[in-house]
Amino acid sequence: MADGVLRETASQTAGPYVHIGLALDIAGLPPREQEVWNRLAGDQAEGERIEIVGRVIDGNGDIVRDALLEVWQANADGQYQPRFDSDAPFNSFGRTAATVENDGEWQFFTVKPGAVALANGRQMAPHINLMVFARGINIQLSTRLYFEDETEANAGCPIFNAIESPTRRQTLLARRESDDGESGARYRFDIRLQGEGETAFFDF
Numbered sequence: 001m002a003d004g005v006l007r008e009t010a011s012q013t014a015g016p017y018v019h020i021g022l023a024l025d026i027a028g029l030p031p032r033e034q035e036v037w038n039r040l041a042g043d044q045a046e047g048e049r050i051e052i053v054g055r056v057i058d059g060n061g062d063i064v065r066d067a068l069l070e071v072w073q074a075n076a077d078g079q080y081q082p083r084f085d086s087d088a089p090f091n092s093f094g095r096t097a098a099t100v101e102n103d104g105e106w107q108f109f110t111v112k113p114g115a116v117a118l119a120n121g122r123q124m125a126p127h128i129n130l131m132v133f134a135r136g137i138n139i140q141l142s143t144r145l146y147f148e149d150e151t152e153a154n155a156g157c158p159i160f161n162a163i164e165s166p167t168r169r170q171t172l173l174a175r176r177e178s179d180d181g182e183s184g185a186r187y188r189f190d191i192r193l194q195g196e197g198e199t200a201f202f203d204f
Contacts, residue, residue: 014133014140018068023097034086038096038108040071041183044089047076047111049184052145052174055104056132059194063104067134068097071108073127078114109183115153125153125160132191142202145189148173163200171199 019027025037041049056067071094074080081092096106115123125146132141146154154160154173163169174187191199 014068014135014137018133019066019097022095023068026097026099034084036084036091036093036095038071038094038106040073040091040094040108040110042089045075045111046089047114049109050112051107051109051183051186052128052189053105053107053177053186054174054189054191055106056098056134056191056193061195063098064134064193065098065100065104067104067106067132068095069106069133070095070131070140071110072129072131073110074113074116076111076114078116078123078126080116112147112185118158122158123153123156125157126150127157127160130191132193137193141193142204143191143199144172144202145174145187146172147187148175168200171197 020029023037024031024035031037041047056064056069058064072080073092075090075092081088081090084091084093090111094108094110096108098104098106110128113126113128115126117123127147128145130143130145132143144159146157146160160169160172163172171192174189176185177188178186180186193199
């Protein structure tokens, strides 16, 4: 700082130890009393039960087997729950992580979100916000998961259609894979960090 200018400090990536603090189950550690994990919807939650599965894939086509994801979504009525409560039927926030034992697949259990109303009267199609953390990623990557079977809602969503390329929009669609997952219908959403078929990421 000899010239009086504050220099940018080095960024801290998630590192190989992120699971120890945020994914205790994956790390083989006992859970905390108020653990944030991959089941956003309890037995009493209203709405269609769904399971989301996927992998994070790097620019070489290799699976990132230790990625951590954070999830933020509305409930079945399109309302966000701002306060986390482990006893609540539904929470808008959750976490999940890939595992080496499961060949890098992550999963979470929730309800299909409703359309979210905007202040201008328009609606965002049902979607789930995702943030990706992993070694080598200096700043978390933000993306959205939309549902391929919400065609009409997707066509009218101002955020989804802010992506001009139809091909790029396709990278945000979760594909309905089965109707008999562990918790209702199962959707697959693979996230590609770079290269062919790279997932569209948002700068917010």
